[in-house]
Amino acid sequence: MDSAYIEKNNLVERYLLDQLSEEQRASFEQAFLGNQELLDEIDRAEALLSALKRNQSALHRELPRQKPVFFQWLETAWVASTSTAVAIIAVGYSMWLTTTMEDGTNAVTATPLRYLKLDSVRGSTAESKVEADVPIILQFDVGAYTTINRFAVQISSETGVVAEVHNLAADGDDYLRVGLLSLSAGSYEAVLSTDENQPKLVWQGNLLVTP
Amino acid sequence: MNHKSHPASSEPLVCDTPDQLARRIASGDRLAESELVKTYSRGLMRMLRQRTKDTQLAEDLHQDTFCVVLQRLRSGSINDPTRLVGFMHQTAINLHIAVLRKEKRRQTFADSDRVAFEPDESSNQLRALLREESDTAVRLMISGLRTARDQEVLRCFYINEQRKSEICESLNLSEKHFDRVIHRARARFRTLIEARRKKSDEY
Numbered sequence: 001m002d003s004a005y006i007e008k009n010n011l012v013e014r015y016l017l018d019q020l021s022e023e024q025r026a027s028f029e030q031a032f033l034g035n036q037e038l039l040d041e042i043d044r045a046e047a048l049l050s051a052l053k054r055n056q057s058a059l060h061r062e063l064p065r066q067k068p069v070f071f072q073w074l075e076t077a078w079v080a081s082t083s084t085a086v087a088i089i090a091v092g093y094s095m096w097l098t099t100t101m102e103d104g105t106n107a108v109t110a111t112p113l114r115y116l117k118l119d120s121v122r123g124s125t126a127e128s129k130v131e132a133d134v135p136i137i138l139q140f141d142v143g144a145y146t147t148i149n150r151f152a153v154q155i156s157s158e159t160g161v162v163a164e165v166h167n168l169a170a171d172g173d174d175y176l177r178v179g180l181l182s183l184s185a186g187s188y189e190a191v192l193s194t195d196e197n198q199p200k201l202v203w204q205g206n207l208l209v210t211p
Numbered sequence: 212m213n214h215k216s217h218p219a220s221s222e223p224l225v226c227d228t229p230d231q232l233a234r235r236i237a238s239g240d241r242l243a244e245s246e247l248v249k250t251y252s253r254g255l256m257r258m259l260r261q262r263t264k265d266t267q268l269a270e271d272l273h274q275d276t277f278c279v280v281l282q283r284l285r286s287g288s289i290n291d292p293t294r295l296v297g298f299m300h301q302t303a304i305n306l307h308i309a310v311l312r313k314e315k316r317r318q319t320f321a322d323s324d325r326v327a328f329e330p331d332e333s334s335n336q337l338r339a340l341l342r343e344e345s346d347t348a349v350r351l352m353i354s355g356l357r358t359a360r361d362q363e364v365l366r367c368f369y370i371n372e373q374r375k376s377e378i379c380e381s382l383n384l385s386e387k388h389f390d391r392v393i394h395r396a397r398a399r400f401r402t403l404i405e406a407r408r409k410k411s412d413e414y
Contacts, residue, residue, distance in 0.1 A: 017369075032254050050342075054342075
């Protein structure tokens with residue numbers, strides 16, 4: 001019984017909640033009996049469980065009612081690489097999209113703003129192009145739109161698709177890695193759609209990269 | 212949370228394998244007996260507390276289990292020393308079953324007087340401190356949740372004690388999403404606790 005199996009099957013929590021079969025419970029107990037690291041993990045999970053039970057009223061509080069913010073796109077870091085060095089430079093930009101998804105017709109009601117300044121990632125050099133491996137965090141916050149929970153994103157330049165990711169959860173974080181994108185100033189097209197056999201367009205717009 | 216007589220941290224313990232320990236104990240090595248207790252005491256106490264839901268009973272069973280295991284090891288009467296962990300585990304379970312049978316025969320009922328004499332948890336300053344620390348961390352963790360649905364996942368799993376499949380179905384979630392919410396909550400809680408401990412260590 002390795003840690004990946006334990007994690008994947010939520011064995012720690014299920015053990016504490018008495019949700020394991022006798023056989024599973026016995027195996028798990030034998031796995032942790034002399035394993036101090038796993039015992040630490042169980043202690044932490046128990047502390048979390050107890051604290052949540054004591055503070056469960058906090059779980060019922062009303063979340064701040066958001067405008068229908070549908071899609072936030074935060075780029076948190078660039079890993080700019082050269083043959084000899086790797087520089088990690090943090091930049092940030094975001095884009096917002098208001099939407100009326102429930103009507104099923106036109107999801108987009110406002111054009112989101114998103115742009116990125118190359119200056120912020122290329123340092124003092126005068127390069128107008130950055131070779132970069134770009135991890136982008138996608139944050140979905142669909143609020144009431146729980147009927148759709150799988151999305152796909154595609155980013156294209158004039159020369160073709162530079163990034164595509166599927167099976168994005170509706171309100172999860174996902175990393176969209178734009179591998180070694182030769183990023184020049186210019187316009188990129190970003191498309192967010194439902195991830196299904198016949199994808200429905202949710203949002204389409206431009207990612208503007210400025211010098 | 213950790214019982215005072217049991218090692219609480221993950222500091223490295225013994226390097227001997229269970230069968231090496233068993234052989235050393237059979238040959239009369241008293242140090243090996245201490246190592247055995249040091250290695251397995253905490254885990255044994257954890258499983259007994261979980262099974263009995265009674266710290267006092269768990270303490271007694273913990274003691275009895277080690278008595279039985281050490282006696283068997285000293286006499287060299289454990290057939291397969293590589294199964295030492297399994298033997299210890301089964302011994303603890305058997306002793307617990309014996310207690311349950313005994314209690315059933317006695318037809319005991321909840322002792323309301325005993326409840327009144329339970330020690331006040333808040334009188335234990337360390338425990339109160341740990342509790343306060345966990346409470347603060349969990350409230351911060353909750354406040355950082357992004358959506359009502361993430362809150363709902365935690366409520367269903369930890370408070371309502373619903374099963375993962377049930378939660379995923381009722382909230383229309385994939386298992387991957389469920390795992391992510393739980394993983395994030397745990398990681399955030401751990402980070403917050405560790406940050407608070409680090410801060411208090413600095414003072």
